[in-house]
Amino acid sequence: MFRNKLSVIIIHITCWLIFLSLPLVFISDLPSSRSPWWELILTTRYWLFVLVYLLLFYGNTYFLIPKLFFSKKIVAYFGVLLLLVGLIYYLQPFDHLMSHNGRQEQARMEHRAPPDDFGPPDHSFRDIPPPPRDGQFRDGPPPNSRRRRTDIVSLFLFVAVVALALAIEVNKRWRLTEQRAAQAEAGRANAELSFLKAQINPHFLFNTLNNIYTLAVTKNEHTADSIMKLSNIMRYVTDEASEHFVSLESEVDCVRDYIDLQRLRLGKKVHLDFNVHGDLERKRIAPLIFMTFIENVFKYGISNHADSSLVIRIFAEERTITFYSSNPVFNGRKDRERTGGIGISNTRRRLEHLYPNRHLLNIIEDEGLYTVELTLQV
Numbered sequence: 001m002f003r004n005k006l007s008v009i010i011i012h013i014t015c016w017l018i019f020l021s022l023p024l025v026f027i028s029d030l031p032s033s034r035s036p037w038w039e040l041i042l043t044t045r046y047w048l049f050v051l052v053y054l055l056l057f058y059g060n061t062y063f064l065i066p067k068l069f070f071s072k073k074i075v076a077y078f079g080v081l082l083l084l085v086g087l088i089y090y091l092q093p094f095d096h097l098m099s100h101n102g103r104q105e106q107a108r109m110e111h112r113a114p115p116d117d118f119g120p121p122d123h124s125f126r127d128i129p130p131p132p133r134d135g136q137f138r139d140g141p142p143p144n145s146r147r148r149r150t151d152i153v154s155l156f157l158f159v160a161v162v163a164l165a166l167a168i169e170v171n172k173r174w175r176l177t178e179q180r181a182a183q184a185e186a187g188r189a190n191a192e193l194s195f196l197k198a199q200i201n202p203h204f205l206f207n208t209l210n211n212i213y214t215l216a217v218t219k220n221e222h223t224a225d226s227i228m229k230l231s232n233i234m235r236y237v238t239d240e241a242s243e244h245f246v247s248l249e250s251e252v253d254c255v256r257d258y259i260d261l262q263r264l265r266l267g268k269k270v271h272l273d274f275n276v277h278g279d280l281e282r283k284r285i286a287p288l289i290f291m292t293f294i295e296n297v298f299k300y301g302i303s304n305h306a307d308s309s310l311v312i313r314i315f316a317e318e319r320t321i322t323f324y325s326s327n328p329v330f331n332g333r334k335d336r337e338r339t340g341g342i343g344i345s346n347t348r349r350r351l352e353h354l355y356p357n358r359h360l361l362n363i364i365e366d367e368g369l370y371t372v373e374l375t376l377q378v
Contacts, residue, residue: 020050049093053161056084060165069166070173081162088158092151207295208233211261222264229257241287244354248283248316252276255290259312262298269307278316283378286354290314290323292347293372300370301327323374329365 068077208230215223236254240246259274266272294312301310308328315322344363351359351374358377365371 016054019053045097049097052088052091052093053157056158057161057165060162061169065166065169070169085155085158088154089151092154094154094157095151205234205237207299208258208261211265215264220264226261226264229261232257237288244286245284246287247280248285248321249280251285251287251290252280252314254288255294255314258291258294266302267304269304270302271307271309272312273310274312276314276316278314280316283316283321285321285376285378286350289347289350289354289376290374292343293323293325293374296343296370296372297325297327300329303328303330306330319377321376321378324372326369326371329368329370 064077064080068074068080212223212226212230215226220226233254236250240250259272263272297310297312301308306328308330309326311324311326313324315324348361351361355376360373360375362373363371
């Protein structure tokens with residue numbers, strides 16, 4: 001914020017220094033000008049010239065544009081500009097500055113001119129015509145009848161200053177509108193993401209509690225250990241999974257605890273291949289992003305009457321994290337149950353929010369084998 005304000009101040013100072021040097025450049029180019037530039041800076045007319053355009057720029061920037069132009073009072077805004085054009089045409093600030101400098105230079109030259117010592121003055125009045133009588137005109141129009149000269153430079157500077165102020169304020173308003181739209185979009189995305197998390201956590205814990213309930217009913221000796229693992233999972237879900245990203249080590253620990261709970265209910269006909277490869281340190285990942293796929297592996301890949309092979313693997317490479325799972329799909333499982341609800345579709349939406357253009361998800365079902373491959377760029 002401070003850097004932005006400082007850069008704006010520096011830009012304003014630089015632009016005004018360039019503007020203040022314009023009259024000096026014009027005067028220095030005049031062949032009749034021999035006075036140094038600093039003498040012009042010390043004159044009152046020079047600072048009146050500067051003050052006119054300073055008031056024009058900042059009055060237009062902080063009053064006319066916000067109060068009239070952005071308030072959709074376009075007719076009033078351009079009406080005021082028309083009055084200001086008339087004022088500039090009447091004041092002629094640049095021409096007055098140039099003419100004042102010319103008069104100063106002429107006075108300086110007359111003061112330095114040598115006296116006329118080339119002979120006595122001619123007192124002969126023979127060739128001088130008599131003065132005109134009343135009602136007669138001299139040659140040429142009277143002095144007061146000369147037409148007013150248009151100060152083109154002052155009018156050009158007026159248009160340039162007004163257009164520059166308008167362009168700056170319109171650009172600032174446009175950038176502010178874009179920033180607000182981006183903030184609103186980010187707020188909407190965060191709200192939607194929080195809603196998706198709120199759906200995931202109860203769903204995930206509900207399935208885990210069902211598994212432990214089955215162990216308790218069958219009086220399995222691993223029930224106590226399962227409750228401890230569930231406690232670890234709940235601590236992870238409530239404490240760490242509330243963030244958008246967590247450490248990959250914590251996510252893998254949660255996955256291990258969940259898979260250990262699932263192992264307790266697997267029969268002899270189920271073969272589970274779970275492996276983690278690569279360096280898990282210094283990598284972050286969206287919490288519970290793999291959990292929907294892992295739940296589906298155990299939910300749809302186990303049968304009491306047929307052999308099944310379940311594969312779950314996580315690969316951590318330097319710039320990518322890859323999840324792979326495969327499981328058989330037994331008859332009686334509907335596609336809507338496997339891909340609908342708050343499962344796969346929920347995960348897809350989270351990936352779009354958290355990994356835009358940085359993820360690749362392939363889900364293939366071929367010949368009774370359901371395969372998921374998810375690659376994340378980290």
